[in-house]
Amino acid sequence: MIGGLFIYNHKGEVLISRVYRDDIARNAVDAFRVNVIHARQQVRSPVTNIARTSFFHVKRSNIWLAAVTKQNVNAAMVFEFLYKMCDVMAAYFGKISEENIKNNFVLIYELLDEILD
Amino acid sequence: MTDSKYFTTTKKGEIFELKAELNSDKKEKKKEAVKKVIASMTVGKDVSALFPDVVNCMQTDNLELKKLVYLYLMNYAKSQPDMAIMAVNTFVKDCEDPNPLIRALAVRTMGCIRVDKITEYLCEPLRKCLKDEDPYVRKTAAVCVAKLHDINAQLVEDQGFLDTLKDLISDSNPMVVANAVAALSEIAESHPSSNLLDLNPQSINKLLTALNECTEWGQIFILDCLASYTPKDDREAQSICERVTPRLSHANSAVVLSAVKVLMKFMEMLSKDLDYYGTLLKKLAPPLVTLLSAEPELQYVALRNINLIVQKRPEILKHEMKVFFVKYNDPIYVKLEKLDIMIRLASQANIAQVLAELKEYATEVDVDFVRKAVRAIGRCAIKVEQSAERCVSTLLDLIQTKVNYVVQEAIVVIKDIFRKYPNKYESVIATLCENLDSLDEPEARAAMIWIVGEYAERIDNADELLESFLEGFHDESTQVQLQLLTAIVKLFLKKPTETQELVQQVLSLATQDSDNPDLRDRGYIYWRLLSTDPVAAKEVVLAEKPLISEETDLIEPTLLDELICYIGTLASVYHKPPSAFVEGGRGVVHKSLPPRTASSESTESPETAPAGAPPGEQLDVVPTQGDLLGDLLNLDLGPPVSGPPLATSAVQMGAVDLLGGGLDSLVRPRRLDIGAPNFVAPPAAAVPANLGAPMGSGLSDLFDLTSGVGTLSGSYVAPKAVWLPAMKAKGLEISGTFTRQAGSISMDLQLTNKALQVMTDFAIQFNRNSFGLAPAAPLQVHAPLSPTQTVEISLPLSTAGSVMKTEPLNNLQVAVKNNIDVFYFSTLYPLHILFVEDGKMDRQMFLATWKDIPNENEAQFQIRDCPLNAEAVSSRLQGSSIFTVARRNVEGQDMLYQSLRLTNGIWVLAELRIQPGNPSFTLSLKCRAPEVSQHVYQAYETILKN
Secondary structure: OOOOOEEEEOOOOEEEEEEEOOOOOOOOEEEHHHHHHHOOOOOOOOOEEOEEEEEEEEEOOOOEEEEEEEOOEEHHHHHHHHHHHHHHHHHHHHOOHHHHHHHHHHHHHHHHHHOOO | OOHHHHHOOOOOOOOHHHHEEEEOOHHHHHHHHHHHHHHHHHHHOOOOOHHHHHHHHHOOOHHHHHHHHHHHHHOOOOOOHHHHHHHHHHHHOOOOOOHHHHHHHHHHHHHHOOHHHHHHHHHHHHHHHHOOHHHHHHHHHHHHHHHHHOOOOHHHHOOHHHHHHHHHHHOOOHHHHHHHHHHHHHHHHHOHHHHHOOOOOOHHHHHHHHOOOOHHHHHHHHHHHHHOOOOOOOHHHHHHHHHHHHHOOOOHHHHHEEEEEEHHHHHHOOOOOOOOHHHHHHHHHHHHHOOOOHHHHHHHHHHHHHHHHHHHOOHHHHHOHHHHHOOOOOOOOHHHHHHHHHHHHHHOOOOHHHHHHHHHOOOOHHHHHHHHHHHHHHHHHHHHHHHHHHHHHHHHHHHHHHOHHHHHHHHHHHHHHHHHOOOOHHHHHHHHEEEEEHHOOOHHHHHHHHHHHHHHHOOOOHHHHHHHHOOHHHHHOOOHHHHHHHHHHHHHHOOEEEEEEHHHHHHHHHOOOOOOOOHHHHHHHHHHHHHHHHHHHHHHHHOOOOOOOOOOOOOOOHHHHHHHOOOOOOHHHHOOHHHOOOOOOOOOOOOOOOOOOOOOOOOOOOOOOOOOOOOOOOOOOOOOOOOHHHHHHHHHHOOOOOOOHHOOOOOOOOOOHHHOOOOOOHHHOOOOOOOOOOOOOOHHHHHOOOOOOOOOOOOHHHHHOOOOOOOOOOOOOOEEEEEHHHHHOOOOEEEEHHHHHHHHEEEEEEEEEOOOOOEEOOOOEEEOOOOEEEEEOOOOOOOOOOOOEEEEEEEEEOOOEEEEOOOOEEEEEEEOOOOOOOOEEEEEHHHHHHHHOOOOOOHHHHHHHHHHHHHHEEEEEEEEEOOOOOOHHHHHHHOOOEEEEEEEOOEEEEEEEEEEEEEOOOEEEEEEOOOOOOEEEEEEEEOHHHHHHHHHHHHHHHHHHO
């Protein structure tokens, strides 16, 4: 399915990064930051294609969750997954905020391990 | 306890400190240190230097610590492959741990360590885990197989993991089934050729059962997998649809969309008269509407898909206009998509409501949205004629607002309205002219200039208006310059007396002072036209223009069909085929909707493909080969003529060799001279090695699949099969068959235009082939072929073309040209179209010839499952010019001795043994050119079984 999952704070710093496939390089993290989070115009679509890499993002308060892929994945499923991911995180440690994510990053990695192979 | 402290930056020497902590004796301290390492890893610091120290922490019974170490391993194993091997032992041990969670964790992590050296050690533990008693471990192992396949596909195949994975589809636990399906789909996607997911009614049944039991994610995988299956007939399609329909009410949007995909695809196979078809259509609307109450991102995905669905089957949502009305708090991307769908759904019934909405939107704040709304009003006018008047007055109201971008956009669409309804709304021109000065965008300026030029005779000061634009000619964009040039020429032709100076000015500006080749060319053309023949110029420039069509932004039908197969995925969001954004060979298999195959004899509309087999299996488009190309060069010179002139082209290539061998007999017509013993026996080497082998190639499959019955008069005619799918020929679809009637052969073609543009200038040419088939007349398509139109043509063929042996013998490579491009395809012709009507041999001669042909030329075949008796066989074969010379009854068996002759003079003698009550016949063929036997046998099969 997806090739990687990143969580950014509002400044575009990576809080959580998990890469599942070889085709996603570390620079994908920066591509999203530059083109979406730091983009001057308002983002016009929750799906962005940068250099043949697709980014799906949802935003909760000032936290960005981005799923990355280079394949023709099921877009609806990816978004459903991102929402569920938010729900699960909220159930474990309350509001999704930068502080909470930093405080619980080990927990998030463990969760990711369980919900996504 | 908070973990955020790990993120605080430490100074230099941090690595050193961490190293010390990692090697500490205290468990707590170790754990803290590992956490710090992971935190640095996340923010992108390189902590790979700590690899050995972290790996040392691996052997622990603390699950949390273990997980962290594994996470570290996954990240850095690649950079330290040798070190990673140290970890293998622990993995193997963990895979035998009594705790299933640890077993699963170990196997999962091993899959994520993408180091070649490690994969070998992975196999044994993985095999055990695939058969683990705990379903959680099994499902993790299933996913691991897919991961491993990605690293080393060969290894996975050699180890037989694929078979184990297939077995897991029948697992008792639905979660395991779902993951096995996901893993298999994933693998199948990267290897499109492998028939990995050999879906058949039994496995489909298993999947459908699992569908009801597994989690939402599993359901998505199973539904996506179902969508790639092609049911064998409409009954099966219907029964699958019935079992998938309940998924439409699922809360997970992805499940709903995947279910919609399966239904949309299989619906293609259902007859429209069926009650069930109507029911299904009704059932599709509510779930699609419900999707619009999901979160905005999902709404966006849903709307992009609904856009496709509305284009494919507008009837589903035609009554649901209201749900697509924009809400004030929708994100902009949702608003824009909704607007698009509103235009598509607009009809006479709902136009009043739609217009009221659109007018509202035109006063919003977001510029893009407002522009699109204004444009939408224009589109409504063009689409729904009755509303045009109201649309125009709405646009005028909007122009009165004097908001710059609204005015410009309105003028652009009014130009389109003029093109659709000429001479109807000219009264508004005055209002438009008032706003001339405020136009600053090229598109709006060009539109305005076009209007002025087009209606120059009604605008008193047209020359002044155009002159005012001319002042800054060089600063305008090309679009405006071109339009200005044309408008002034129009004006001149309408009012020649006052505007001569103006036209000269613009012509010299365009031809002498401009660097733009398009502009110069257009200038010169007008100049030449005006100077040589002003009357002709008038006819050309002021010619009546075709009306613009109502929908200009529809997706091409072939692309649309492909995208329907990708509902829910990224392709449907981008409205592009996966090949456009996926790299490499992954996922670029073209998908197409299944053709309609009826189990009952319902007659279908002609545009549905008549062949039962999925297109693309029976045909391969010929790659451009040297010798074919040579022949094709003629194509441009004019329509091909009958006769053998092609051989003159210099490209003879290797044909000489081929012809020189044992093929003389095939190529040269030879008179049969029984008494004379001077036969040259064909060299044994020329006998194809596969002679007499049971044939399983395309031809008979092709005919078995089709259920149509050929005409009984004349020789058997196979139903038309798709030879060239539209996808491979820029929208031109060709299907066809061969017929032979009263001694003449023809190729019956059906050309369908599935593109959006008109096709003209058709021509056809064959490559040299074994029997010299060539078109006997040019391909004549009398009128241009407009979009969605189909035309049937019968192309007479001669056998006087030049000859070259092809492989297989009855292969025919064809090139078809139209105004768009040249397309190549190849097809196999049934040999019986070459059987001549005077192919009955005299008894005596038959006997002599049979003895004369050497025994090694005899080939034996079995014709199975043919319920006919000897008389019926004989008369049916005679219909296709296979003649029964004699009939004998030997020991209760009917022996038919038959003869036939091919167009090039080759005789084929046959002995057909029929045992009453036994549906299998034995066919012995003797021929001096034994390579035809195989094909003659196929012809027998075809004739007898249809």
